[in-house]
Amino acid sequence: MIALTLLLTLALQEPAADQNRPSGIRKYCLYGKRHEPAEKYAIRVAKILSVTSAPIDHGVILVSNGRIEKIGRDIAVPEGYALLDFKDAWAMPGLVDLHAHIAATDWNDTVYPVNPEMRNLDVLRVGHDDLKFAVAGGVTTILQIPGSGSNMGGFGTLMKTHGDSIEDVLVRFPGALKIAQAGNPERGGGDLGAGRSGMNWLIRNVLEDGRRYHEAWLAYEEGRTKVKPEHSGRLEMFRGLFAREFPVAVHTQIFQVVQSTMRICHDEMKLWTVTDHSTFDGYKNAPEFASRGIWTVCGPRGYWLDTQESKFRGIASSWHERGVTRLGINTDSPVVPQEDLFYQAAMNIRLGLPEEIALKAVTINAARAMGIDDRVGSLEVGKDADIVIKTGDPFDVRSWVQLVIINGKIAYDTRREPRRY
Numbered sequence: 001m002i003a004l005t006l007l008l009t010l011a012l013q014e015p016a017a018d019q020n021r022p023s024g025i026r027k028y029c030l031y032g033k034r035h036e037p038a039e040k041y042a043i044r045v046a047k048i049l050s051v052t053s054a055p056i057d058h059g060v061i062l063v064s065n066g067r068i069e070k071i072g073r074d075i076a077v078p079e080g081y082a083l084l085d086f087k088d089a090w091a092m093p094g095l096v097d098l099h100a101h102i103a104a105t106d107w108n109d110t111v112y113p114v115n116p117e118m119r120n121l122d123v124l125r126v127g128h129d130d131l132k133f134a135v136a137g138g139v140t141t142i143l144q145i146p147g148s149g150s151n152m153g154g155f156g157t158l159m160k161t162h163g164d165s166i167e168d169v170l171v172r173f174p175g176a177l178k179i180a181q182a183g184n185p186e187r188g189g190g191d192l193g194a195g196r197s198g199m200n201w202l203i204r205n206v207l208e209d210g211r212r213y214h215e216a217w218l219a220y221e222e223g224r225t226k227v228k229p230e231h232s233g234r235l236e237m238f239r240g241l242f243a244r245e246f247p248v249a250v251h252t253q254i255f256q257v258v259q260s261t262m263r264i265c266h267d268e269m270k271l272w273t274v275t276d277h278s279t280f281d282g283y284k285n286a287p288e289f290a291s292r293g294i295w296t297v298c299g300p301r302g303y304w305l306d307t308q309e310s311k312f313r314g315i316a317s318s319w320h321e322r323g324v325t326r327l328g329i330n331t332d333s334p335v336v337p338q339e340d341l342f343y344q345a346a347m348n349i350r351l352g353l354p355e356e357i358a359l360k361a362v363t364i365n366a367a368r369a370m371g372i373d374d375r376v377g378s379l380e381v382g383k384d385a386d387i388v389i390k391t392g393d394p395f396d397v398r399s400w401v402q403l404v405i406i407n408g409k410i411a412y413d414t415r416r417e418p419r420r421y
Contacts, residue, residue, distance in 0.1 A: 028240025032159075032170030034375070034384065036065040037408045042077040043084045045389065049092040050379040051363045061091060063385040066408030071379055086389050089402060092359075093379050094140025094386035095341050096366035098176075098249065098297045099276045099330035101147055102338055103128035108149030113185065113193040114206045117234040118154025120146055121173045126165060130338060134161045135412045136420035137339025138388040138401045141171060141367070141376050148180035148251045151199050152206060155237050156249065158370060160386070161338075162404075162411035171372055176274065177241055179203060180251035181261055200260055207269050210238030247272040247295075247370065258282040266292055274369050276330060279315050280304050286322030295369040297328035298361075300336040302347045314351025316361065321352075328369055329361040339421045346395040355395065384408075 041063040048056040048071065060075040061068060077083050101107050103125045109115055124144060134142065140161055146153030158175035160168070181203065187193045193202055213235040219225045240246055248271045252261040258278065262285065266273040274295040275282075281304060289296060298316040306313050320327055329344050331337065336344060345358040353361075367377025375384045385408040392399035400419065404412040412420070 026245050028237075028243055028245050030170065030173045032172070033167065034066060035168070035407055039408060039410075040064045040078075040081045041084050041385075041405070041408075042075070042081040043086070043091060043387065043389070043405075045086050045089050045091040047090045048379060049090060049359065049394070051093055051359060052378040052380060058087075059091075061379065061387065063387070063405065063408050066385055068379060068381055068383050068385050068387075071381060084389075084403065086402060089389050089391055090394065090399075091379065092138075092388050092390065092394050093363050093377055094388050094404070094406065095138050095362045096141045096328075096370075096377055097134075097139055097330055097333065097338065097341050097362070098143040098274065098328055098366050098369060099299065099332045100142040100144050100338060101335075102130035102134070102142075102144070102333050104144060107147035108153060109146075110149040110185075113150050113187060113199070114152040114202050115146075115150055115154050116152055116177070116206055116210065116238060118146060119157075119174070119237070120144055120154065121157050121166070121170075124157060124159065124166065124169075126163060126169055130334070131161045132412075133420055134333075134338040135404050135406070136401055137337075137341060138390065138394070138404060139338055139341050140386040140388070140404065140406050140411075141372070142333075142338070143175045143249065143370065145176060145178040145249055148178075148184035151180055151185045151193060151202050153178040153180065158372060160406050162406040162409070168407075171375065172246065172370075174237060174240060174246050175370065176247050176249035177237075178249055178251070179261075179265070182252070182254065182257040184251065196257065196260070200264060204264055204268070207238075207264070207271075210235050211242055211269065214239045214242040241271060242269075244272045247274045249274045249276055249297075251276050253277040253279040253282050255281045255284050258285045259288075262288060262292070262294065266294055272371075277301070277332070278319065281306070283313075283315065283318035283322060286319050286324045289319075290323040290325070293326060295326040295328065295365075296324060297330050297366070297369065298348070299330035299344055300332040302344065303351055312351070314348055314353060316348040316358070317352035320354070320357055326365065326369065327357065327361050328366045329358065342394055343397065346397060349395055358395065 145156030155174035158171040163169035364377035367373035389403040
């Protein structure tokens with residue numbers, strides 16, 4: 001278990017505003033410190049992909065205090081800054097993956113079909129080889145979530161892929177509540193949850209318990225009642241969920257199952273909802289997702305055989321073509337290795353997704369889906385210095401990662417060590 005003293009020293013931060021979340025002080029999340037390392041760098045490259053603004057040719061990025069200090073052309077290297085000269089390479093923000101199951105233990109605890117009392121913050125393995133390979137593929141931020149062995153596996157963690165301690169890597173806990181609908185969590189023993197009706201009842205029932213618990217405490221804290229609710233360790237983390245301080249991340253796929261996710265999590269429970277997988281013919285719900293502003297993160301399957309039209313469809317491109325702009329791409333690592341996130345995006349481009357949309361899907365859109373776009377997902381002044389240097393176009397499978405900086409520190413440098421990937 002993580003020491004209480006560590007939890008008490010984690011700095012609280014105010015995330016950027018987003019329509020998914022209320023304004024005001026965040027009370028229910030732990031936020032990692034934004035470290036201020038002494039290193040100062042001037043990074044010179046042939047092209048800078050900031051993602052949120054036009055590319056910059058022959059540009060320079062200044063890094064200090066763990067953040068991006070300045071970015072642009074014709075920037076002189078200040079005194080005291082180490083020059084990292086990659087004059088033929090491209091710079092881009094670190095990739096963000098919202099569906100990861102690596103570098104931890106105990107991904108599933110399936111004695112019960114719903115486990116809202118579980119969290120994975122205590123079982124993360126900082127420095128694990130899986131994370132080192134993720135860094136070598138340019139992935140710098142991941143949502144580590146419980147597995148899909150049960151309908152509700154517990155609460156996951158948003159973390160960086162490089163650091164020496166939990167305090168170093170933590171971005172936010174909880175990152176999201178993990179729910180799984182259909183497929184993996186179907187219980188073969190024949191008990192409740194063996195089919196979709198039972199699974200939906202279980203999910204809805206425990207969410208309703210959590211909502212009532214949160215509302216009871218809110219009424220007491222605001223003075224609308226003098227009756228103090230009894231504390232419940234099983235339901236306590238639902239308070240942040242129903243305050244919309246973090247989302248529910250739902251393993252969901254197939255047209256009908258995706259509809260159930262939309263109806264239960266978004267329409268009934270009014271939760272900040274992010275759907276993972278979203279595969280097979282789930283894209284047929286795209287107009288409804290677009291009208292509700294629901295985020296969908298596609299993967300690891302990138303295609304679907306449409307037997308009605310006898311054609312292969314790109315999953316992400318099918319959502320995009322039907323109006324969904326809140327779009328991401330994931331690996332479900334280790335189903336697809338974490339370091340292959342860029343390749344997941346490249347395959348979706350091959351299957352019809354516009355390249356600029358694919359780039360956003362693995363950077364700024366993923367960050368926005370989690371409400372951490374004030375820190376990561378693009379190269380902008382003031383954001384965390386999470387920078388990836390590649391030999392060329394990020395989605396050209398022939399190009400490779402030369403350097404990765406995370407939180408302003410060099411995490412991977414092929415000039416000093418052999419390539420890991």
